[in-house]
Amino acid sequence: MLVLNLINIFRRRIIKMELIQATNIKLYFGNRIILDIPNLKIYQGDKIGIVGINGCGKSTLLNLLYGDLESDEGNIKKNAYISYHKQFCNNRLIVKPSTTSQIKKINLFKTDTQSSAPYSGGEKTRLQLAEIFSEKADIYFLDEPTSNLDYEGILLLQNELSKIQSFLLVSHERMLLNKCCNKIIEISDSILTAYTGNYEFYETQKNAAYNKKLFEYNQYNQEKKRLMSIYHDKLTKANKIAKKPKDPGKRISKECGSKSFSSKAKSTEKAAQVALKKINMLEKKEKPTQVSQIKLDFRLTTPPRNQYILQINDLTFGYDSNLLFNHLNLTIKNKEKVAILGKNGIGKTTLLDLIYNGHEAIKVVPNANLGYFKQDISQLNDSTSVLENAKYDSIQNEYIVRTMLARLLFDEQSLSKKVNVLSGGEKIRLALAKLIVSNANVLILDEPTNYLDLPSRTALETVLQDYSGTIVFVSHDISFVNAIATKFYIIENKQIIEKSL
Numbered sequence: 001m002l003v004l005n006l007i008n009i010f011r012r013r014i015i016k017m018e019l020i021q022a023t024n025i026k027l028y029f030g031n032r033i034i035l036d037i038p039n040l041k042i043y044q045g046d047k048i049g050i051v052g053i054n055g056c057g058k059s060t061l062l063n064l065l066y067g068d069l070e071s072d073e074g075n076i077k078k079n080a081y082i083s084y085h086k087q088f089c090n091n092r093l094i095v096k097p098s099t100t101s102q103i104k105k106i107n108l109f110k111t112d113t114q115s116s117a118p119y120s121g122g123e124k125t126r127l128q129l130a131e132i133f134s135e136k137a138d139i140y141f142l143d144e145p146t147s148n149l150d151y152e153g154i155l156l157l158q159n160e161l162s163k164i165q166s167f168l169l170v171s172h173e174r175m176l177l178n179k180c181c182n183k184i185i186e187i188s189d190s191i192l193t194a195y196t197g198n199y200e201f202y203e204t205q206k207n208a209a210y211n212k213k214l215f216e217y218n219q220y221n222q223e224k225k226r227l228m229s230i231y232h233d234k235l236t237k238a239n240k241i242a243k244k245p246k247d248p249g250k251r252i253s254k255e256c257g258s259k260s261f262s263s264k265a266k267s268t269e270k271a272a273q274v275a276l277k278k279i280n281m282l283e284k285k286e287k288p289t290q291v292s293q294i295k296l297d298f299r300l301t302t303p304p305r306n307q308y309i310l311q312i313n314d315l316t317f318g319y320d321s322n323l324l325f326n327h328l329n330l331t332i333k334n335k336e337k338v339a340i341l342g343k344n345g346i347g348k349t350t351l352l353d354l355i356y357n358g359h360e361a362i363k364v365v366p367n368a369n370l371g372y373f374k375q376d377i378s379q380l381n382d383s384t385s386v387l388e389n390a391k392y393d394s395i396q397n398e399y400i401v402r403t404m405l406a407r408l409l410f411d412e413q414s415l416s417k418k419v420n421v422l423s424g425g426e427k428i429r430l431a432l433a434k435l436i437v438s439n440a441n442v443l444i445l446d447e448p449t450n451y452l453d454l455p456s457r458t459a460l461e462t463v464l465q466d467y468s469g470t471i472v473f474v475s476h477d478i479s480f481v482n483a484i485a486t487k488f489y490i491i492e493n494k495q496i497i498e499k500s501l
Contacts, residue, residue, distance in 0.1 A: 368442045
């Protein structure tokens with residue numbers, strides 16, 4: 001009896017408790033299906049990252065499982081208390097902490113609730129996260145929890161996620177997905193596909209699937225070509241046989257053989273039809289999409305040949321009584337890709353503004369043509385198309401412009417779209433493409449990955465890695481920073497110092 005009890009206890013520890021089950025779910029928007037979920041089970045201990053392109057239904061899935069949305073078909077069973085951090089939730093009214101656990105979490109997220117100053121976006125996010133994590137939930141839903149968080153805030157969130165047992169996380173922050181998740185769910189064309197492991201393993205599996213599709217396509221293409229060759233050879237041979245010789249003696253000799261001339265032609269034509277039938281029976285394989293890899297003709301930008309592109313000497317600057325920089329010094333070499341890091345409100349964007357707009361303490365070499373990407377994307381013309389916007393200031397030929405747009409995930413059909421119908425992420429990608437094909441030879445980028453989904457961020461990485469000029473950029477996406485930067489600088493104590501990540 002004791003042995004049986006121990007076995008049952010052991011089994012209960014091994015078998016994870018089912019928290020949520022969604023069965024035969026279908027959710028429509030008009031005639032378009034948004035989510036199609038035959039069966040989804042979420043267990044205790046699942047730390048799930050949800051990924052997919054902008055608009056694929058990631059937030060919709062969380063709202064559906066939480067109960068804010070009802071599906072058109074199917075049912076959802078929940079055996080869990082859910083604590084939910086919603087996207088844009090920092091627009092809600094911030095309330096004073098009312099419990100000891102909430103106060104502890106607020107202290108953990110290093111936010112001053114006693115200050116009379118208005119909260120920044122990052123501070124609001126920290127307060128909302130403190131509120132969510134102060135609840136004793138069975139599972140946590142987190143929709144874009146890194147919005148407006150600086151690097152320190154992201155690390156605090158990562159640390160908190162490592163302590164909890166179960167969560168669903170929608171995020172474009174790959175560091176979180178790699179460090180914290182043990183499962184990835186991808187949403188594509190309304191279908192959910194689960195991958196065991198973190199984001200890097202998910203990418204490995206996706207690449208393997210792509211290579212398999214490419215291999216199968218090549219095999220299919222080779223076999224199709226072989227059978228087509230047989231078909232045409234047999235058909236040509238049958239046509240030659242069917243032409244009877246003009247010499248009556250040869251014709252009689254042929255027709256007196258083991259097979260008549262006409263029967264040989266029919267036999268050969270039949271063999272051709274067999275080959276054609278085999279072609280039609282082949283399982284069709286589509287070639288996986290692959291964007292052309294081109295490089296800009298960077299010579300058209302008349303790039304500077306100087307060893308150093310810009311030098312900041314003894315910069316002191318601030319607003320009223322708020323001193324941001326005190327005797328700051330920085331030198332950036334030609335072709336360097338420099339990341340500027342630091343906390344929210346520390347002066348990163350201000351420094352980029354001073355570089356672009358000019359300051360007496362900042363010297364830029366004469367041939368450096370600065371191109372500045374700002375979050376307001378004011379350089380786009382809403383009334384013209386994607387292609388017309390990209391071509392407007394371009395010094396590259398149209399083929400290069402089209403290929404650059406393709407590399408930043410604009411397909412052929414989207415090139416004729418007017419800018420005013422684009423999503424926020426699409427406008428960001430277009431603004432970046434427009435800047436890259438312009439005559440700029442030094443890029444200044446302020447948070448270029450904001451509003452970009454993970455495929456878009458990866459696409460932008462490859463483009464900037466190939467860029468031949470100098471880049472100075474600010475980003476809180478550490479994976480993006482590590483992929484692009486050749487040097488890292490952090491602003492702290494009103495100085496800027498070189499840092500390794």
